[in-house]
Amino acid sequence: MASPSGWVGDGGAGEWRPLWTTIDELAAGSAAEATAVVEMAPRGGAGNAREAGSAEEARSVADTLGARGMAVTHGARVVSWRLLAQRVNELAAGLVSIGVAKGDRVSLLVPPGADLTAVVYACLRIGAVIVVADAGLGLKGLGRAVRGAHPDHIIGIETALAAARTLGWPGQKISAKRLPPPIAAALRVSHSLGNVARLGRQSFAAEAVHPAPVADDVAAILFTSGSTGPAKGVVYTHRQLSALVEVLRIRFGVGVGTGLVAGFAPFALLGPALGATSVTPDMDVTSPKTLTATAVAEAALAVDATVVFASPAALTNVLATSAELSLKGRRALGRVQTLLSAGAPLPVPLLERVQALVPEASIHTPYGMTEGLLMxxxxxxxxxxxxxxxxxxxxxxxxxxxxxxxxxxxxxxxxxxxxxxxxxxxxxxxxxxxxxxxxxxxxxxxxxxxxxxxxxxxxxxxxxxxxxxxxxxxxxxxxxxxxxxxxxxxxxxxxxxxxxxVIVTADGVLTPVGPEQCIERLPGVRRAAIVGVGPRGTAQVVAVVEIDPTAAAGTLGIGSDAAFGDGAARDAEPRVVSATPRVFGRGPFAPGVALAPTALTAAVRQATGLPVAAVLVVRELPTDVRHNSKIDRGALGIWAAGVLAGGARRRP
Incomplete structure (x- = not known):
């Protein structure tokens, strides 16, 4: 299909398919009114999910897009392919009209949904470079990422723009929704996306011509999760993103008509390039473990999903909340054909429990990273x-x-x-x-x-x-x-x-995941980490385990709140299970807590075949922000060394 009026350029040499091509094709064909993107509203009300725009903007959007373009069904925002293509083209032209040039960096601080999808493809269309970092990095980490990327423009929700103003992040500020004039002035916001779209319509009416990017132009800078140090900006070209879409299409059969539930934002954003109908379930995208079984089922119902992507931490909570599923929800999950989960190792017992929820699905655990999402x-x-x-x-x-x-x-x-x-x-x-x-x-x-x-x-x-x-x-x-x-x-x-x-002991080099999985098979253990304490070359192996709160009291000496003393101490301190019976007096633990049982230490040693020097039991292991699954063992090792040396027993 030829490019829409107003766009020029052959896309560059070499075999590649611009990501917006599928959107254009579907919008111009018989599927124009079919659903492209669904944005679920939280149970607390749609207003909590999206910052409300003005009534004027809402009327403008409705007039522009037509009655059939957008609908609200049971609180969900439903966007057709025609609407998505129109909004992408309007935003693309409008961004050019306010000074966004090819090669400019645009930091996107907008939650997953219809608005973010349209902005992403609009930026790609004009050759602007999208910059994406997890809000879950925290204000300090996010600020480091945004400032380090040196954006020329920032598009964000009000809270993100307030942080940008307070911390002095560079770039022209564009609000996702129209803000009251005093707030816009205080945050130094020059435009809203609604205003940008209106300018874009005028640009198209004047038949303005805008150049398209070529294959090897930079398309995106995606930041890593920061699980092993400061988040790193990873640069992708248009050709490389196009290749990724093709791998997903071939490997998992995701294409036109596929219903895709994406509990991981990158897959939701790539859905339109594949022709899939995409939905992000009701969840806090900065905390995957907030995803519930009901939220997945409702999202699956909204798009008649056959493909679901969720992180390991998300799946753990889906299982924990599966008893709340309605019969209708279970039937929706029963229609899922493919379930993908990546980001951290997944034990077979957990996957088998997931299989019971999606009995017809082929469960995949691909390996990848921000630098290569599917290897x-x-x-x-x-x-x-x-x-x-x-x-x-x-x-x-x-x-x-x-x-x-x-x-x-x-x-x-x-x-x-x-x-x-x-x-x-x-x-x-x-x-x-x-x-x-x-x-x-x-x-x-x-x-x-x-x-x-x-x-x-x-x-x-x-x-x-x-x-x-x-x-x-x-x-x-x-x-x-x-x-x-x-x-x-x-x-x-x-x-x-x-x-x-990697731990270097006197006996040789030790890698952590294998022993950790052995420990996680023990009753009463939810997760485990193996760390080295001491000089490299003579490091001692220490296990840090997170207890399963549902385990029976006394299981291997854990699984009970009594292991942590009274309520005042529960959230703060680890428990030390040593090879020699000890009783701690007053201090971080409740008075008289007996730590004599050595069943867990013995079980860990037997399961791993390693001379484990000590076992620490904590309520929750620290994990990365993106998947809530990757453990920073380096930091955990430093913490464990301090605890074992008699330092403050605070949470890791």
Whole structure:
């Protein structure tokens, strides 16, 4: 289909498909009035979900888009392909008219939904670079990310613009909704999106001509979750985003007519490029563990969903709230054909419980990162088969009387189409110094190459140089992930943790994920982390476990509030389970709490086959903001060392 009037340019050389092409095609065809995006309203009322615009703006939008373009059904905002295409074109032209130029950086501080979707595609259409960072980074982390990206423009909701004004973030300010003039003036807001769209309509009426981006122009800067240090800006070109969309289309069959429930914003934003009808469920997008089973079911009903994406933490809470599902909700989940979850290792027992909620679905746990969102893929059945193979291999090589070691990490499957994977072996110091190899059972840093891999890190030249140090003229796409793992004899990738979290003990190098999964299989344990305490090379292994609040009291010495003393101490302190019975007196714990039972320590040692020096029990492990799943073991190790040295027993 030819570009709409007012847009010029062939899109650049090479095979790529601009992300907005599918929107244009559907808007011009028989599916024009079909649903493109659904924005769910929270149960507390639609006003809580979106900052309300003025009555004038609402009338203007309704007049412009027509009666059939937008509807509100049971509190949900439903947007057709015709409306989405029209809004994208109007915003694109309007942004140009207020000075947004090709190559300008536009920081988007708008919650997922119809407005954010339209703005993203409008910016891409005119060659502006979208800058996306998690609100969950917190004000300090978000501010660091926004300032570091040096945006030329900021589009945000009122609270985000207030932070931008207070902290002096750079760029022209554009509000997602029309603000009262005094507030707009105080926040130095020059335009609202409604005003931008009106200017865009005038621009089209005057037949203004605007250039389109080419394939290798920068399209987006996406910030990492900051789970292992300050969030990094990851740069993608239009060609690379187009390649990512194609991988999703081919691998998971997401296309025109697919109903997609996206509990992870990037997938919601890519939905329109695939032709899928996208909906973000009712949840706090900065806290995935706020997603409930009812919210997923309602979102699935809204778009007749066959595909669901949710993070591990989100799935955990979905399971915890599944008893609240209505019969109608269970039937909606019963129609789901594909469920994807990524961001952290998922134990098989949890996946099996998820399978019971979506009995017809193929459950996938792909491996990826902000720098490459989809590198490998595996199903629940594939994980079971891989674990059986690993157990059989371990039994075949096990020597009588020797301790049984933990399996080597979590299997994330085979590379998806177009992806290559190699391993750079760890040396005795825990550094990834080995040449790239495909040899099985070699533990080292995971190195990947793919057409949909990131282009580079933004303004992090040393980090970029290290990540691409394996690149050659003949192999220009290698990227060091910072993850460690190994390949098995069938070419499947097993992830064993992060490179900075490798523990170097007197007995050798230890990666954390395998032992952690063994501990998580123990009754009464929800999550676990393995950290090293002491100098590198002689570090002692310490386990930090998060208890399951539903466990029976006394399970392995945990699972009861009594383990934490009285209510005043519950939220503050860890419990130390040592190899020698001890009783703590007054202090951070309640008086007289006996810590004598050593059942947990013994169980941990037996499960992992490791000489674990100590076990700390906490109410909640600290996790990343994006998935609520990745544990910063480096910071946790420093905290554990302080606790074991007699320091303040505060929460990690």
């Amino acid at each position: 490998t893929d595996i199903t629940l059945g594939g994980i079971r088969a891989a674990e059986l193979d690993a157990l059989a291999a371990a039994e075949a090589t096990h020597l009588p009387g020797a301790p049984r070691r933990a399996p080597g990490g979590v299997c994330v499957g085979l590379p998806v189409n177009g992806v290559e994977i190699r391993i750079s072996a760890l040396d005795a110091e825990g550094s990834a110094s080995g040449a790239l190899t495909l040899e099985p059972h070699v533990t080292g840093e995971i190195v990947v190459a793919a057409a949909h891999l990131k282009d580079h890190y933004d303004q992090l030249w040393a980090t970029e140089r290290e990540s691409r140090r394996d690149r050659t003229p003949r192999s220009p796409r290698w990227h060091r992930t910072g993850d460690v793992g190994h390949l098995d004899p069938k070419g499947r990738l097993w992830v064993e943790g992060r490179l900075p979290h």
